[in-house]
Amino acid sequence: MALIPKHPRDPSVSLVAYALAIGVPFAAYLATASPHAYWLDSGELAGAAVALDIAHPPGHPLAALVGHLFTFVPLGPLALRVALAQALCGAIAAGFLFRAIDTTVRAMEVRHDRLSIPIALGATWSVACSYAWWFQSVRPEVYALQALLLAIAIERIVALEAAWPTHDVRPLSVAALALGLALANHHFMAVMALPAIAPTLARVYRARGARSLVVALGALAAGLAAYVYLPVRSSTDPPVDLGHPTDLSRFFWVVSARAYQHTNVLEDAGPIERAMDVMIAIVETVHPLLLVLALAGLWALLRAPGARRLGWVWAAIVLFACLGRTWLGHTAGNPDALGYLLPAFMGIAALAAAFVGALMAQLGGGSARAPRAMLTVLALVTAALGLAQLDQSRAHASLATFHATDDFDDRRIRALPPRAVVIAHLPQTVFRHWELAQTEHARPDVTLVPIPFLGYPGVVDHLVERDPSLRELLSGYLVDGELRQPYLQSLAASRPLLIEMDVRVPRALYETIVPGPGFYEVVDGGATDADVRGGAARRAASLESLARALGPRQDDPETRNQLLWAHYVDALYYAQVGVLERARESVTRALALQPEALELRALSERLAGADGETPIDVSDFTVGLPE
Structure with missing residues (x-):
């Protein structure tokens, strides 16, 4: 029936x-x-x-x-x-x-x-x-x-x-x-x-x-x-x-x-800890009362013989959405991870409504009808x-007042020198360039080298076909697995070559790059102390201008991560090349964004105890990539 x-x-x-x-x-x-x-x-x-x-x-x-x-x-x-x-x-x-x-x-x-x-x-x-x-x-x-x-x-x-x-x-x-x-x-x-x-x-x-x-x-x-x-x-x-x-x-x-x-093999957490992370994400999204009502609704559906079929549909939607996200590993604070859980939220809402419906049916029937x-x-x-x-x-x-990506784009894309080559290490930086190229037709003269995607089939061939001057640089990267100074300096001699500072940039390259407003610039003849200090001043002014433009939107989690990573890699570079005053400034700014970061606190202590402008080996402070 x-x-x-x-x-x-x-x-x-x-x-x-x-x-x-x-x-x-x-x-x-x-x-x-x-x-x-x-x-x-x-x-x-x-x-x-x-x-x-x-x-x-x-x-x-x-x-x-x-x-x-x-x-x-x-x-x-x-x-x-x-x-x-x-x-x-x-x-x-x-x-x-x-x-x-x-x-x-x-x-x-x-x-x-x-x-x-x-x-x-x-x-x-x-x-x-x-x-x-x-x-x-x-x-x-x-x-x-x-x-x-x-x-x-x-x-x-x-x-x-x-x-x-x-x-x-x-x-x-x-x-x-x-x-x-x-x-x-x-x-x-x-x-x-x-x-x-x-x-x-x-x-x-x-x-x-x-x-x-x-x-x-x-x-x-x-x-x-x-x-x-x-x-x-x-x-x-x-x-x-x-x-x-x-x-x-x-x-x-x-x-x-x-x-x-x-x-998911890269996740350090075990299955129980991952499952707890998913449960925390659910509790932070829906009211705990809704979860209680959902459990009661499942019980009500299972008690009714015909309605058990509906109970399975909704319970399975919740269960397997959570299991799938658990298997992948939940990334706290990442809205994309919550996207995987949308079916689970559907099921929770339906089960909670089923209990309210069962309660209404009980109150509306029998001798003690409400x-x-x-x-x-x-x-x-x-x-x-x-x-x-x-x-x-x-x-x-709400993203009604969001403009942080546009503020970053002003410095990382629109203000680039003519005919520049940009070597980008972070996927989000690559995505920003791709979006502006399509939505604004911005900077068609700029060539982007997307490091995270060079291993994808056809990407290197596509780049070399469009810009043959990259052949030597990309061939060297594919052979060596990292950027090499001779190839960088050779290309930098003919056109502006900018590189996104990152933990994957070999420290041997620090002697040939200087800070810039948006990216670091490769100097074909090698960087002098004056080059580094002048570039550091320009980069500090650019970051201060960016902070003013962002205003309260610095509190956005992903925007904060972008700023945090920029200050962190700046601190590594300045410490390694011996510009310790700038390194301390960068660490201070980074700690203001993430006071509990252990690597930053340890680097701050090392910098506080350092004398003069002696370079510091930063290998102990290099952490993994941001999400």
Whole structure:
């Protein structure tokens, strides 16, 4: 017997409820989006959407296509338009989540719209207006789009399970199409959703035979066909072509994300500690009361024989999303890590709503039936509590006043000397150059050497083809595994050569580089003490100007990381070359950003005890790369 008896609902009520589920979050996202792409890989994804590039593995073809569609919207800068694509995806995902939760609540025998709709709205808003969901929807990314595709698949599976037994299994085909598209956007998250859907597939196969599954697999393949974009676009020589997937082996290399496989082995934490990190991230995102209600909701669903099917769908979504992020290793403070947990937040909200629905059903039935007005008030209070999440998350999630990337770009890109070659070590620096090249057509005269991506198939060949003067430098790097002074000085003799200071810069090169406003400059004849001190003064003035431009936005976590890393590598360089006064200044600025950093405190103590301008061996203070 179906969990929800068939009876007509007032279409106007359903439409208003659906509009509220989507409209409230969308208004918040729209009001807090930034015209400047955020840090992390937002710059790369914005550029990929504008120019239809091949982004980092697995290529994210669907995100590029959806983002490109929004570049035709005549509203603000291109980066903002790409962010609006994610805002709309995140809002519509909230709409499908609302429908799935509403179905779940009604499956708990809550038959009146005046009760089920406010409960479902409150649960939906509690996660759609949380920082984790909101922040994915105000920047160029892939997670809001992934939330939409998974929400569609889950909603269709929930609808099918709630109507079972039924001859209409078309929701399964829609869910399969959405899952196929999800696999073409972020396949790891899509795979983690499969256990929630598997029992439904088995049930349909037993009741309807193989034909229904064949149709569903066809819909899945149709969604996966979005990957055809990669070889087709790569064959046209796009500006950024990571992996160059024009043949089968390179296509598999990109789609399988082989570059990132087994990176979880680098995590020091064990599985229990990783699981605790994921739980902390969840507790910091959703109210602890919601977690308690979710556990109670799972218990309520499992007690009802028919509703157990829905209980499995939601519990599996939560469990496997958390297991997947645990296996990868959670990165505290990284919003991308929270993006992986969006399905878990969906499940938590639905389970919590199921308990509220079960409670309402108990209060509304039996001999001690609660007054109708009291039940309605309780349902409205549930909606209001979900809506209150707006105020709690707004300050943290808003990018309305964000301009930090633009401030950095002024110094690292727009102010570069003509015909410069920039050797960039950090992925985020590379992404910023790629984004401005596509969105502003900025500095086409500048050649970027993206060190983190030189090992990707086709990248070096692509660079040498566009700028043959790099052949000797890149060949030497591939042979030696690091930058060598003769190749750098040879290139610096013919054009400005700038290098991003980093722990991967061999200390033997310090004698040929001097600090500059945005990057360090390679001096073809070697750097003198006067060169170093003059460059240090110019760099200090540039960083002070940058701090003034950033203003309160220095408190943004990723912006703070950028500043912290700049001051840290400056301190290493100055200490190694013996300009200890500048080294102390850099350490002081870095400690102001991260007072508890052990390496910085140890370096500060060493500098405090050093006499004169004697160089200090900094090998003991070199730590790993920033995220």
